[in-house]
Amino acid sequence: MRVAAAAAATAVVAVALVLAAVALVLLQERAVRGSVEEQARAIAESAADRLTEGEDAPEVVREVSTGFVLLQVVDAGGRVLAATAPLSATDAVDGGRTAADPDAAVAVTVDDDPLLVVRAEAGNRAVLVAGSLDAAQQSTETVTDLAVIGVPLLTVVAGATTYLFAGRALRPVEAIRARVAAISARDLTRRVPEPDTVDEVGRLARTMNDMLARLDAAQAAQRRFVGDAGHELRSPLATIAARLELAQRRGPTGGDIAAMIPEAQRMTRLVEDLLLLARADERGLTPRRDDVDLDELAENEAARLRTAGDVRVRVTTVPVRVTGDRSQLTRVLGNLAENAARHARTGVEVRLRTERGQAVLEVVDDGPGIAVGDRRRVFERFVRLDEGRARDAGGVGLGLAIVAEVLAAHGGSVEAGAADDGGTVMTVRLPAQPRDTAAPSDPASASRMR
Template structure:
C-alpha cells in the first residue's frame, strides 16, 4: 500500500493546481498585490525604523540639552546651600520639564543633592549609571524608571572641588505614541493601497484581455471550410495589436495555402484524368471495333499515354516528398560543364534546333540525379519554345557557378517571370500540349535548386526576343581567377542574338511555358 501523502504536500499540490487553473486576470491581480505587499512591508519597515531612530535621537538631544542647562546651574553655593538664589535656580531647572516627562537628579559625593518630584526618595541613579569624566556625555537606555522605559543622559563635572553627576531621564512615551500612530497609518494605508491596486489590476488586465478574447472567439470559429474571417485589430501598436496582425497574416497564409492546395489537387486531377481518358477511349474503340486501329498504332498510343502518365505521377510524387520535407540531397562533386555538354548533345540528337554550348570548368556539390533533372527540365522547356536556336552556358562568378539556358522564343512577360516557377502554371489558358507541358517542370527546378542552396530566375534575352533561365549554385571549391569575373544580371551571355523575327516568326508573348 502506497504511503499517505503528507498534508503539506497535498496543500502545495492543491495550490499549484489552483494557480494553474486561475485565469490570467486572477494571476496578474494576485501577483501585483503580492509584489506591492512585499514592497510595502519592506519600505514600511525601513521607514518605521528610520522614524524610530529619529524620534529617539530627538529625545536624546532634549535630554542632553536639559542636562547641560542643569550643569551650568550647578555651583558650589547651590550644591552646599550657601547661595539661596543659585539653589532656587537649580531647583527650578530640575523641576521645570517634569510635566512633559523629563526628570532630573543631581548627585554629589554619592548623595542626592536635588531631584525632580518623581525621583525624590530614589537612590542615586549614578550608582546604576556610572559617572563619566568631566565634559563627557554618555547616553544609555535603562530598562525602567518608574512604569515606562526612559532615555537617560548622564553628565559628569566638578564644582568647588566636589565631583557631581547630572542624570536626566527623558520619557519616550511621546516617541512611542508617534511611532504607533505612524504604524497604524502605514498598515491602514497599505491595506487600502493593496485593495485599490488589486481592483485596478483586475480591471485593467480585463480590459487588456478583451481583444485577446475576441481573437480567441474568432479563431475558434474559423474552420478549414472558411478561412476568410479575420480577427479584430485593436487601435495602437502594442503587443495585442501586433498579435492580431500576426494572426491575420497567418490566416491569410493559411487561406492562400488552402487555395493553392485545392488548385493543386484540381490541376493534378485534371492532368491525371486526361491520359486516363485517352487510354479508356482507345480501349473502348479497340473493343468495339477491333480492326479499326492497327496494333502498332494502338500500342504506340497506349505507350505514349502511359509514359506521360508515368512522368506526371513521378513529378507529383517528387513534389509531394519536397512538401513533406525530404532529406537534403546527397553531396557529391558534380561537373556542371560536363553535365551541360552531355544534355546539349542529347538535344542536338533529338531535335533540329541549333544548339550552342559554352562552358567553363564549374564543379558543385550536390545530387547528380537532381541536378541532371534541373538541367534537363530547363533544356526541354527551352526546346519547346525556341524558334531555331538554344544556347547553353556555364560560367563562374565569384564563389558561385552560373548555369544559363537561353532560347530565341517569344520570352516570358515580365509580370510572369516569378509565377512560372509555381506548380501547374502555364502561360496559356488553353493548356495546349503541343506547346505546353504539365506545368511542373519549372516548379521541380525551383525546389531542387533551393535544396542545393542556390537560386533560379527568369529574365529576358538581350539583344532580341527570348528567355533566359539562370541557375546559381555554390561552387565546391574556389575556381582559379579567369572566367569568373563577368557580372550576373540581365546582361546577355554572349554578344550574338539567339534569334530574330525571321526565324520561324514571332509567337505571341502569352505562349505557354512549362
C-alpha cells in the same frame, strides 16, 4: 490571463506596501527617538554647565525638570545627589550603564513609562536626563495602525484597478481570438480586426492577418493543384483504361502498348515530382556530395533538346565542376531546359561560365517572357502563369518549384529575368570548385560553343 495579471500585480503591490509600511514604522520610530535624544541631551548639557558654574544640584534639578524630561544628579560613585520624582533618590535611573559610555542613550521603564536616558558630565558629578518615549510610541502605533488598514485597502484597489485595465487592454486580444475561432478552413478570406495602435496588440493583429493571407494563398494554390493534378492524372488514366477495354474485347496489340507507355510515364513523372517535394517538406533534401562536371550536364541536356527537334539549341560552356548530387542537378537542367523549350518561339540557349567562385548557368528562351511581378512567384509550387500553355504540355506547376528546392539544398539559387530579345533567362548560381581541383583541360578547349 486577466486574472493572472491582476493576481500578480496584487501580490507585487502587497509585498511592496508591506515593505514600505515596515520601513515607514522603523523610520518613524527612529526619527522620534532621535528627536527625544537630541532634546534630552541638550537639557543634560545645559544642566551640567550650571552645575559646573557652582549652582546647587537640587536647584538645578528643580528648575530644569519639565513634563517632558526628568533629571538625576549623581556623583562619581553613582550615588544620587538630587532627583526629580518619580525617579529614585538612591539609585541611578540608568543603572550605571551610561557611565562607561557617556555618549550612549539607554532606554528604561519607570512606572510603566518608557524613558530614554542620556548622560552629561559635570566635573566629579554627572547629570542623567530621562526623556519620555511615550509620544514616540504613540506615533509609532498610529503609523502602524494606519499601515494595517491602508496596506490591505491599497492592495485591493491596486488589484481591482489592474483587473479592469488588464481587461481593457486585452479586449482587442479577445476580439482577435473570437474572430480566429470563427474562421473556418473554408473561409480564410476573413481577417481579424486591427486596432489603430502601434503596440504589441496591433503587431499581433497584423501578424495574424499576414498569416491568414499566407494560409489563404497556400490553400488557393493547393486547390488549383488538386484540380490540375486531377486533370493530368485523369487524362492518362482514361487513355490507359480505354486501351485496356479495347484489348479486352479484341486482344492486345502493339498500338495499345505504344499508346499506354507514354501515359504511364507521364503519371510516373507527376508522382515522382510530388514525392520529391514531400521529402523536401518533411526533412529537407540531402544531396550526395559527388564531383559533378556541370558543363557535361549542360551539353548533354542541349543534345537531348536537339534530338527532340522542337527548337533550335545553342550551348556555350566552360569547364566547371561543382559538388553535389548528379541525378538531382541533371533534373534541374532538364526542368529548366524543358521549360525554356516549351515557351520558346524558335530557339533556346544554354550558357555556362564562372563568376567570383560560382558556377553561373543561364537558360535563355525567346518566348513571351515573364512579367516582373511573376518572376519570383513562378518558383512557387502549383503556380502556372499561362493555364492553356501549361496544360497542353502536361505541366502542373511543379518543375520550377523542384528546381528551387534542389538548388537550395546544394547551397545555390535560381532567379528569373528578362532576356535581351524579350524572352526569359533563368539564372542558376552554384558554388564552384576551385579550378585546380576541376578536371584538367587545355586552353584551346576552355570555352566550347555549339
